[in-house]
Amino acid sequence: MKAIKEGEVRKREILEVSRELFVKKGYDHTSVxxxxxxxxxxxxxxxxxxxSKEEVLEAIIIDIVEEGAxxxxxxxxxxxxxxxxRIMLAIMAQTPEFEGVDQIKEEMHKVENTKLxxxxxxxxxxxxxxxxxxxxxxxxxxxxxHMEYPTECIESILLLGHMLFDCDIFEWxxxxxxxxxxxxxxxxxxxxxxxxxxxxxxxxxxxxxx
Amino acid sequence: MKAIKEGEVRKREILEVSRELFVKKGYDHTSVxxxxxxxxxxxxxxxxxxxSKEEVLEAIIIDIVEEGAxxxxxxxxxxxxxxxxRIMLAIMAQTPEFEGVDQIKEEMHKVENTKLxxxxxxxxxxxxxxxxxxxxxxxxxxxxxHMEYPTECIESILLLGHMLFDCDIFEWxxxxxxxxxxxxxxxxxxxxxxxxxxxxxxxxxxxxxx
DNA sequence: TTGTTATATCGACCGACGGTCGATAAAGCG
DNA sequence: CGCTTTATCGACCGTCGGTCGATATAACAA
Numbered sequence: 001m002k003a004i005k006e007g008e009v010r011k012r013e014i015l016e017v018s019r020e021l022f023v024k025k026g027y028d029h030t031s032v033x034x035x036x037x038x039x040x041x042x043x044x045x046x047x048x049x050x051x052s053k054e055e056v057l058e059a060i061i062i063d064i065v066e067e068g069a070x071x072x073x074x075x076x077x078x079x080x081x082x083x084x085x086r087i088m089l090a091i092m093a094q095t096p097e098f099e100g101v102d103q104i105k106e107e108m109h110k111v112e113n114t115k116l117x118x119x120x121x122x123x124x125x126x127x128x129x130x131x132x133x134x135x136x137x138x139x140x141x142x143x144x145x146h147m148e149y150p151t152e153c154i155e156s157i158l159l160l161g162h163m164l165f166d167c168d169i170f171e172w173x174x175x176x177x178x179x180x181x182x183x184x185x186x187x188x189x190x191x192x193x194x195x196x197x198x199x200x201x202x203x204x205x206x207x208x209x210x
Numbered sequence: 211m212k213a214i215k216e217g218e219v220r221k222r223e224i225l226e227v228s229r230e231l232f233v234k235k236g237y238d239h240t241s242v243x244x245x246x247x248x249x250x251x252x253x254x255x256x257x258x259x260x261x262s263k264e265e266v267l268e269a270i271i272i273d274i275v276e277e278g279a280x281x282x283x284x285x286x287x288x289x290x291x292x293x294x295x296r297i298m299l300a301i302m303a304q305t306p307e308f309e310g311v312d313q314i315k316e317e318m319h320k321v322e323n324t325k326l327x328x329x330x331x332x333x334x335x336x337x338x339x340x341x342x343x344x345x346x347x348x349x350x351x352x353x354x355x356h357m358e359y360p361t362e363c364i365e366s367i368l369l370l371g372h373m374l375f376d377c378d379i380f381e382w383x384x385x386x387x388x389x390x391x392x393x394x395x396x397x398x399x400x401x402x403x404x405x406x407x408x409x410x411x412x413x414x415x416x417x418x419x420x
Numbered sequence: 421t422t423g424t425t426a427t428a429t430c431g432a433c434c435g436a437c438g439g440t441c442g443a444t445a446a447a448g449c450g
Numbered sequence: 451c452g453c454t455t456t457a458t459c460g461a462c463c464g465t466c467g468g469t470c471g472a473t474a475t476a477a478c479a480a
Contacts, residue, residue, distance in 0.1 A: 242467060257468065
């Protein structure tokens with residue numbers, strides 16, 4: 001007895017299950033058969049919807065990046081938040097654990113998920129940089145920021161934020177994080193040419209100061 | 211007729227060939243059989259020297275990082291070079307194309323070599339950060355640099371330098387590079403708290419200014 | 421010289437993987 | 451009802467990383 005479903009439904013099922021597995025076990029360590037077992041379909045069905053395992057990964061990354069961009073857009077539109085905080089929150093909204101889901105982080109960017117990682121970073125930068133151009137320009141007009149290369153500065157900040165706190169290239173102890181976050185904010189301030197301490201009020205929101 | 215060689219010789223042969231293939235075709239797209247064909251050995255011989263394909267990769271990365279660190283050490287010892295230039299040259303010495311080999315870059319960090327990339331970055335940061343601590347401290351004592359978080363600053367600069375210019379996450383056109391390099395130097399200056407333009411003399415060494 | 425041990429090499433074999441393909445069942449439609 | 455389109459199936463394929471017992475050479479001891 002075949003359970004026949006409309007194409008788009010099946011496709012989303014495959015994407016959801018694959019995403020969970022890729023995030024939990026890593027792309028390389030998730031076999032197509034693993035996915036098939038959970039979705040409960042045959043191999044032919046999988047390859048009826050996707051040309052390859054990698055195509056599934058690419059679709060998932062588009063989803064993840066788009067979700068982050070959506071969160072950022074909502075925040076950036078909210079004129080009730082001070083400009084500086086708006087920008088910082090939009091950047092941090094790319095890392096979902098600040099959005100409530102705490103456990104995911106432990107699994108997501110850890111272990112050997114280099115392929116997901118690299119593709120995500122590339123796509124996220126491409127998507128987020130233009131989004132942040134406007135508020136940053138606004139800040140420059142308001143004399144809050146002073147930059148010669150605003151676009152490149154945004155790129156570097158997004159890059160640093162991701163590499164420092166979402167990857168596992170540094171193996172920091174828990175008690176080192178406050179210092180690392182402060183150092184990161186200090187570097188952001190300097191690159192953006194703000195007054196020193198401009199971001200501190202923002203930092204206190206998270207009670208991260210020692 | 212078996213060509214019997216001393217263990218270390220074989221091991222180096224395998225490492226050399228593997229490195230060339232990993233760099234040229236990528237780690238994933240290089241099969242153990244590819245290596246066997248060129249070194250002209252049987253599978254058993256390969257696994258007599260290495261427990262896995264990944265162990266070969268790790269050994270290669272140690273080599274690459276160590277070569278870069280050696281180049282950096284030579285430069286940093288040379289007191290005839292002004293301090294700022296010494297530091298910048300040591301950082302750039304991590305990217306071999308500035309050392310003369312131009313073609314390698316095209317192949318090395320391109321395509322889908324995410325595993326080599328990630329492991330290299332991690333190892334390079336671990337090796338290079340302590341090396342740069344001394345000259346940076348020297349610069350702070352001489353009132354050239356002004357940093358609150360020197361170690362984190364070095365980490366960020368190494369990270370940015372690698373991600374911006376050695377990876378393929380940004381797909382820049384050739385004519386964009388001068389601007390990107392200037393923006394990078396500008397950000398370094400700000401993070402390190404130098405006088406603006408401190409690094410320009412250094413930049414001119416490469417004739418990169420427009 | 422011969423026996424023994426340590427070192428080095430071989431290649432058939434294995435299970436798992438990503439991916440293909442022709443058969444076939446169900447749905448939609450004139 | 452016949453025909454096409456859409457969706458599903460699973461046996462099969464080539465390749466891959468990795469294993470293992472056989473075996474040849476070198477090194478050394480008796």
